[in-house]
Every structure is written in C-alpha cells, then in structure tokens.
Amino acid sequence: MGVIDLCNAPFLCMIKSGAGKRSNESSNVCCVLELNKARIFAMDSTLSVKQVREEVQQTLTGDSFIRPHLRKLSPYQPILPFEVLSTRFGRKPEDIIKLDANENPYGPPPEVFEALGTLKFPYIYPDPESRRLRAALAEDSGLESNYILAGCGADELIDLIMRCVLDPGDKIVDCPPTFTMYEFDANVNGAVVLKVPRNSDFSLDVERIAEIVELEKPKCIFLTSPNNPDGSIINDEILSKILSLPILVVLDEAYIEFSGVESRMKWVKKHENLIVLRTFSKRAGLAGLRVGYGAFPSSIIEYLWRAKQPYNVSVAAEVAACAALENPTYLKNVKDALVLERDRLFKLLKEVPFLNPHPSYSNFILCEVTCGRDAKKLKEDLAKMGVMIRHYNNKELKGYVRVSVGKPEHTDALMECLSRLC
Secondary structure: OEEEEOOOOOOOOEEEOOOOOEEOOOOOEOOEEEEOOEEEEEOOOOOOHHHHHHHHHHHOOHHHHOOHHHHOOOOOOOOOOHHHHHHHHOOOHHHOEEOOOOOOOOOOOHHHHHHHHOOOOOOOOOOOOOHHHHHHHHHHHOOOHHHEEEEOHHHHHHHHHHHHHOOOOOEEEEOOOOOOHHHHHHHHOOOEEEEOOOOOOOOOOHHHHHHHHHHHOOOEEEEEOOOOOOOOOOOHHHHHHHHOOOOEEEEEOOOHHHOOOOOOHHHHHOOOOEEEEEEOOOOOOOHHHOOEEEEOOHHHHHHHHHHOOOOOOOHHHHHHHHHHHOOHHHHHHHHHHHHHHHHHHHHHHHOOOOEEEOOOOOOEEEEEEOOOOOHHHHHHHHHHOOEEOEEOOOHHHOOEEEEEOOOHHHHHHHHHHHHHHO
C-alpha cells in the first residue's frame, strides 16, 4: 500500500529495496524518493504489478465505487402515477379517484395551458436566476426578490439546503410523524437524524427539542406547517421559541394556503436562522411540472446561489408558474372550494364507525382506523374499487390512513365505497 503525489515529474524512478540503485523493477519497492518535486511513498511488496492488476480486476464491482452509507440507503417510496395505477388495476385513468398524494384535483388556471401551448423557446436554456418568476413571487408575497430562490420543486431546495449546511456526520432534528423527505435527504447527505416525536395530539414537543439542541448541537431542524400528514399548524409563539434556539429552522409551508394562517416568508428579514419553503404543487396544481421556491436570509441565500444547479427550473415550469400567478382569483376560488370540501369530508368521515378523523388545516385528513380494522387492507380494498388513499408502515402512524381532499364527486365516491365496507 502507498501514497503517490506527483507534481510535474518527467519520469518515475524507483529504488529496489536494499539495493541502493535505480531500477525499473516493480517488486520489493520500499523507498522515499523525490525527483522534480515528485514524492513516492511505498511499502515493501511481494506482488508483481501483473498480480496486483489481476487481483483488482477480480474483486472490482460497480457498487464498490458507491459511497458506503448510500449502499445501505432505503429508497424513497413515492406515490404511483395515473398510468401505473391504470395498468395495475385495469382501469382508465379518468376512472381512478386519486386521493393519496394531496394533489390539486382542479389543476392550474387556464392561463397555464395557454402559456404552455404557445411556448416559444423550449430549445433555449432557461434563465438560471428565474428572474421573471422571482419578480412575480415578490409581488405575490410582498417579499423582495433578492430573498427568493426558485427550485425544481421544494424537494430540490430541501436537498440543496442540506448540501450547503451539513457535513457528513452533522445532525438534524426531525419531528415525526412528518414529511419523510427530510429524513431521506439527510440520509443521502450522510447526516445523523435526531428524532423528537410529536405529542399524541401531533403538536411539537418544544421542551424536548430544546434539550436535544443543547445536548447534541444539531445544525438544523425541519418543520412543516401545516404538518403532513396530520394537518396541524405551528403558531407564532411556538415558532418564536424554536427560533430562539441556536439552530437553523427550515419551515416548510407547502400547504399554507389552506390554513388561513399568513405565511412567515417575511420573517426571514429579521431571523438569520429561518428559511421558509413554498410550492406551486398544491396551490396552483403544478405538481407535475415541479416548481418550488424559498425565502432565505441574505446571509444564507448567497451560498445557495453558488451551489445550486444553474438551470434547475425549466422553461416550461417557469412559464407555467408565472401564468398561474396571473390569475389570483382562480387560485383563491380553488383554495376556497377545497377548504369547503375538507369541512364536508371531515363531517362525513366522522360518521364512519371504523374511522376517527383528525381536524386539519390542510387539503388532507388523517384518520385513525379503529374497531380492529387493518389500515393497509382498508387501503387495498378501496384501491380495488378505484379509490386511492394513503396508508403508512412507520411506527408513528401504524393504523392510520390519510385522505386527500378532492372534488365533491370524489368525496361522494369515497363515501359510497366506505359504506360497502361497513
């Protein structure tokens, strides 16, 4: 074994062990030699170059190049798209009621389809700074564009934040049950995940969070408000307490529009340790185009600009997002319709004898499956009838299902299927 550091060396010269003379032999090398700033450190070996080469070729496999911690990584479990569900269940996509991924069933404003249909320059790389989109977001949010960074969905920004903040072995705080992408991305980036489980009512255990921050010195904490999957929100008092701790707080507001609570995007101007993430997936029905954005303190955003991929928001995604923001009336009407249907769905689910729904400030409702029913089987039985809902395997949500809010006709179909299972 050895280390070779070559710098402008015109040739490689080795000294045979114990001989004290130059040689081109490759065995029994044990020397330190400097020629024209070339340094060679080697240990005595009884193997020829040919033998070493053959041994390496015999043992070399593709996964030997992969970072060790990634070989143990479990893949993220995404929700299946329409085309896969259609093939699996033998149903047309339009005959499947998809209430498993919190997508917006109304889709984007008509301006989006028009803008995409008249797209002029798809063969030109997009603006690496997404200037037009950031200007529109500044007008929409009331926060100056220099605090805003756009991404290929909020998921890209979560990973970008971790790549900029975390060294391998650094720690983050996660508060399950919550969005599992935080734990997944932390594992990808070689971080240690410190879990502080939520209380029985899904509220944050702030005292325990403070203890963990003091004892373990984690770099950042990821919070969601409203929280996925239960729909609870973090009030100003709780958020201020967590912001007072020496930790970077990443607040995910993917579902904020449905909560009736104002976004904390403007807070980044007064809190150096706060990042706020948003998305077009739920609000504007653009989940398939992947457009997210975040608000960052000026002292942090500078480094994300340096590290981000240059063309991370596609031409189609930026055009669609800008077009969606041109019709705020449509966005508000869709939001109001979903909130109204959420309240109706909650009341109907309470009447199901084997379900215990939790109040939600989002576009989904978490339900405990009771009366000895199996949550996974309930999900499978509904899927056979063409209605998709979400169930969970993790210990915090064992025995729970989550139902996305759809259109009134989707709710009617769900309740019809549930009635067959009573």
